[in-house]
Amino acid sequence: xxxxxxxxxxxxxxxxxxxxxxxxxxxxxxxxxxxxxxxxxxxxxxxxxxxxxxxxxxxxxxxxxxxxxxxxxxxxxxxxxxxxxxxxxxxxxxxxxxxxxxxxxxxxxxxxx
Amino acid sequence: xxxxxxxxxxxxxxxxxxxxxxxxxxxxxxxxxxxxxxxxxxxxxxxxxxxxxxxxxxxxxxxxxxxxxxxxxxxxxxxxxxxxxxxxxxxxxxxxxxxxxxxxxxxxxx
Numbered sequence: 001x002x003x004x005x006x007x008x009x010x011x012x013x014x015x016x017x018x019x020x021x022x023x024x025x026x027x028x029x030x031x032x033x034x035x036x037x038x039x040x041x042x043x044x045x046x047x048x049x050x051x052x053x054x055x056x057x058x059x060x061x062x063x064x065x066x067x068x069x070x071x072x073x074x075x076x077x078x079x080x081x082x083x084x085x086x087x088x089x090x091x092x093x094x095x096x097x098x099x100x101x102x103x104x105x106x107x108x109x110x111x112x113x
Numbered sequence: 114x115x116x117x118x119x120x121x122x123x124x125x126x127x128x129x130x131x132x133x134x135x136x137x138x139x140x141x142x143x144x145x146x147x148x149x150x151x152x153x154x155x156x157x158x159x160x161x162x163x164x165x166x167x168x169x170x171x172x173x174x175x176x177x178x179x180x181x182x183x184x185x186x187x188x189x190x191x192x193x194x195x196x197x198x199x200x201x202x203x204x205x206x207x208x209x210x211x212x213x214x215x216x217x218x219x220x221x222x223x
Contacts, residue, residue, distance in 0.1 A: 034212075
């Protein structure tokens with residue numbers, strides 16, 4: 001069965017520090033991978049996606065993610081965090097021609113001034 | 114171009130009442146979805162519709178029904194609301210490229 005694991009429920013980083021949010025997935029075939037961000041009281045916004053090709057993908061707001069097939073991981077990174085990045089981040093796997101998407105339980109990011 | 118719209122934004126029900134959550138998209142997407150979001154559990158798929166005229170169960174379909182009225186609209190119905198259905202409900206649509214979400218409906222069942 002497909003599953004997505006985000007092992008960190010909460011993360012706190014200082015403004016200007018680097019960030020890495022972890023995501024591991026379980027899926028038998030080549031996955032389609034996504035990161036979404038949700039600000040408080042808002043819907044989810046797509047940050048970036050991986051379908052194939054270059055394993056390092058760039059997204060909006062200065063985020064990037066690296067697909068590592070050997071580790072079944074798709075970690076999200078940002079070199080320098082801004083206070084406005086405080087939000088909840090969700091990793092997702094798309095399967096079966098995109099008819100289904102499975103989400104991790106989310107990581108809440110807190111940014112210290 | 115409004116994207117995905119949902120109504121209502123907020124709703125309070127008493128146990129046993131029924132209601133329908135409405136969703137519409139103007140992106141001409143074939144696939145539409147209903148998710149619920151609960152603290153610490155991420156988003157869980159309730160039902161989805163791969164195309165007009167088809168619907169399929171997701172992870173947590175019990176207590177819900179859906180209707181894909183046309184390509185644009187996908188509604189979620191609670192026939193007899195229960196406190197366990199207190200949640201935030203998101204509608205989404207997709208083509209290749211990922212999901213596009215509506216703003217959500219916050220439902221409380223007393």
